[in-house]
Amino acid sequence: MRVSFLIPAYNEEATIGEVLERVDALGLDTQVIVVDDGSHDRTAEIAEAHGATVIRQANSGKGAPIRAASAAIGGHIAVIQDADMEYDPAEVPELIEPIVRGVADVVFGSRLRGGKPQRAHLFWHLVGNRFLSLLTSVLYNTTLSDMETGYKAFRVEVLRSLDLREDRFGIEPEITAKICKRRLRIYELPISYFGRTFDEGKKITWRDGFRAIWVLLRVRFSR
Numbered sequence: 096m097r098v099s100f101l102i103p104a105y106n107e108e109a110t111i112g113e114v115l116e117r118v119d120a121l122g123l124d125t126q127v128i129v130v131d132d133g134s135h136d137r138t139a140e141i142a143e144a145h146g147a148t149v150i151r152q153a154n155s156g157k158g159a160p161i162r163a164a165s166a167a168i169g170g171h172i173a174v175i176q177d178a179d180m181e182y183d184p185a186e187v188p189e190l191i192e193p194i195v196r197g198v199a200d201v202v203f204g205s206r207l208r209g210g211k212p213q214r215a216h217l218f219w220h221l222v223g224n225r226f227l228s229l230l231t232s233v234l235y236n237t238t239l240s241d242m243e244t245g246y247k248a249f250r251v252e253v254l255r256s257l258d259l260r261e262d263r264f265g266i267e268p269e270i271t272a273k274i275c276k277r278r279l280r281i282y283e284l285p286i287s288y289f290g291r292t293f294d295e296g297k298k299i300t301w302r303d304g305f306r307a308i309w310v311l312l313r314v315r316f317s318r
């Protein structure tokens with residue numbers, strides 16, 4: 096099965112090369128799509144030098160790149176891969192196993208299930224994520240422990256059919272909400288997490304948390 100990696104990347108020259116090398120080292124049949132929307136560094140050049148397909152567009156956060164990459168997918172399985180080495184591509188074969196086996200439509204990698212190396216979280220990020228994951232579970236009658244995770248893998252038809260609209264970090268709750276609402280077969284697996292701080296380039300903030308609450312409610316109560 097061909098695996099398409101969707102990689103939103105904004106000013107990630109320090110890590111994009113290593114991410115792409117690790118994807119390559121998997122030895123899988125892969126398609127690699129990097130979406131760089133206006134980085135001020137060498138992210139796009141490095142991605143091209145590694146043989147990735149690079150889509151360039153006007154800057155708009157993490158969501159629009161995921162939508163742009165979705166339109167270009169040619170594989171059977173799609174994996175969202177961050178460009179900052181917080182999530183290790185070496186774990187992707189394990190992540191997609193339930194889809195390959197035919198029992199899952201979507202797999203979330205959870206940073207909160209334990210059992211893998213995880214850098215200590217930023218406390219308030221963890222509180223925010225626990226709250227959003229609990230809200231997701233209550234609204235959609237599910238048990239996701241990490242709805243904000245960057246590692247989400249899909250059967251390609253599922254991702255294509257989601258009709259995503261969010262441009263920024265609201266894409267994470269939008270994906271989560273829409274797959275939960277459709278009652279797809281969702282699996283969750285523990286993954287490692289090599290978290291970084293704001294000084295190291297992290298971009299998500301408390302504003303994105305409020306947006307997430309709004310998106311979770313909107314999708315739940317819209318027809």
Ligand SMILES: Nc1nc2c(ncn2[C@@H]2O[C@H](COP(=O)(O)OP(=O)(O)OP(=O)(O)O)[C@@H](O)[C@H]2O)c(=O)[nH]1
Pocket residue numbers: 102103104105106107130131132154155156157160176177178179181243244245296297298299300
């Ligand atoms: N193309 C593009 N990618 C972006 C943008 N903002 C964030 N990203 C990418 O989205 C991924 C996640 O962004 P991060 O800044 O790592 O977000 P985070 O705060 O660590 O949150 P997580 O999603 O938990 O990793 C990284 O690969 C970023 O480069 C953007 O404006 N444009």
Ligand SMILES: [Mg+2]
Pocket residue numbers: 177179181297
């Ligand atoms: Mg990150």
